[in-house]
Amino acid sequence: MTHRDDRGFDTERGRRTRQPTAPEISSESAQETKPHGIYLRQLAIHNFRRLSDAVVNLEPGLTVLVGENNVGKTAIVDALRSLLGYYTVSRDDLTVAGKPPVRAAEYDVIGLFSGLTIEDEARLVDALLPVDDRFDARLAIRGRLRGDDVFTDASVGSAATGNSREIRSQMRLVYLQPLRDPDSAYGLRPGRSSQIASLLRRIATDTERGELEELARDANSQLQAKPPIERVRRQISENLLELSGADYVQEVGLHSRIQSFNNSPQVWKLTPTE
Numbered sequence: 001m002t003h004r005d006d007r008g009f010d011t012e013r014g015r016r017t018r019q020p021t022a023p024e025i026s027s028e029s030a031q032e033t034k035p036h037g038i039y040l041r042q043l044a045i046h047n048f049r050r051l052s053d054a055v056v057n058l059e060p061g062l063t064v065l066v067g068e069n070n071v072g073k074t075a076i077v078d079a080l081r082s083l084l085g086y087y088t089v090s091r092d093d094l095t096v097a098g099k100p101p102v103r104a105a106e107y108d109v110i111g112l113f114s115g116l117t118i119e120d121e122a123r124l125v126d127a128l129l130p131v132d133d134r135f136d137a138r139l140a141i142r143g144r145l146r147g148d149d150v151f152t153d154a155s156v157g158s159a160a161t162g163n164s165r166e167i168r169s170q171m172r173l174v175y176l177q178p179l180r181d182p183d184s185a186y187g188l189r190p191g192r193s194s195q196i197a198s199l200l201r202r203i204a205t206d207t208e209r210g211e212l213e214e215l216a217r218d219a220n221s222q223l224q225a226k227p228p229i230e231r232v233r234r235q236i237s238e239n240l241l242e243l244s245g246a247d248y249v250q251e252v253g254l255h256s257r258i259q260s261f262n263n264s265p266q267v268w269k270l271t272p273t274e
Contacts, residue, residue, distance in 0.1 A: 038171055040080070041114040041136065047095040047104035048082075049075040060115060082141060082152075083109045085168055086175045089143050089150045103145070110140040113171065123170040127156040139167055229254055 043056045050072045065073045081087035095104045112129075114136050121128060127137040143152040156167050176199065204212065223229050233254045240252060 037115055038113050038120060038137070039115045040111055042110075042112040043076065043080060043083075044108070044110040045076065045079045046109075047107040048079045048089075048109065049093055049095060051075050051079070052095050052097055052104075079109045080111070081175060082143075083111050083139060084173050084175055085165065089152065091145055091148055091150055094143075094145055094150070106142060106144045107150075108140065108142050110138065113137040113139065124167060126159070127167045129157060137167070137171070139171075224254065 039060045040058055042058065045051045045054045045056075047053075050070070054072070054076075056076060065076060067073050078087050078093070082089050089107065091103065094107055096102065097104070112131075114131075114134070116124065116128075116135060116137060120137075121135050124137045127139060128135040129138045138157055140155045141152055142155070143150045154165075176196070201209070224233075233252055236254070237252045240250065244250075
């Protein structure tokens with residue numbers, strides 16, 4: 001049996017039954033003959049910025065959002081970010097509509113993910129919904145305005161609540177910031193918060209990660225043998241000898257910090273070590 005709430009949501013499948021009233025935004029997807037893992041099949045958005053009631057359907061592969069300025073392209077991306085836990089919604093994100101203008105009291109974002117393998121279904125069993133001859137994973141978030149703050153509740157599958165953080169982790173979803181300015185974009189710079197490192201860690205197998213670490217160790221050995229690196233190391237050693245004296249001086253090495261995929265992402269850079 002299908003149940004629909006007062007806004008037209010199909011609560012079993014997370015679908016909205018009526019046509020979106022938001023400005024039309026075309027989604028052009030690169031079709032492929034073979035699925036390549038979990039992908040976002042449908043995103044339903046209600047009362048988020050200019051999108052009072054919108055549904056975006058997608059296919060596997062690359063999707064390009066096309067539209068005039070200020071019609072809701074960025075709103076779609078930020079709604080998806082909020083669903084994945086990469087964006088904190090404020091009261092200014094809730095739709096303002098009507099005459100006189102009234103701010104919406106709540107918003108909803110629902111994502112349906114397809115392309116699941118048997119292994120995926122086992123990991124995401126709490127989020128599964130039957131769709132035709134397959135299962136999709138449903139992840140949803142609802143925010144309610146209380147004063148000036150927005151309080152959110154997450155749900156998975158057909159349940160009213162659920163551990164969305166665990167489901168997101170099992171889906172291995174990584175949001176990469178726009179590449180127009182990677183040096184200043186949070187998550188693209190090297191470091192503990194690097195999303196690039198996170199993506200690499202999730203995509204690579206244990207064997208591949210070991211091979212990358214071995215390459216880093218080999219690169220260290222080759223770097224240390226190069227004359228410029230040796231001259232820098234010698235200069236640092238001489239400075240330390242002058243400062244501390246022969247009784248307390250320590251041998252110095254100069255090498256690239258080796259990436260360990262079992263720990264937090266680190267920066268690969270030249271650092272003095274004991």
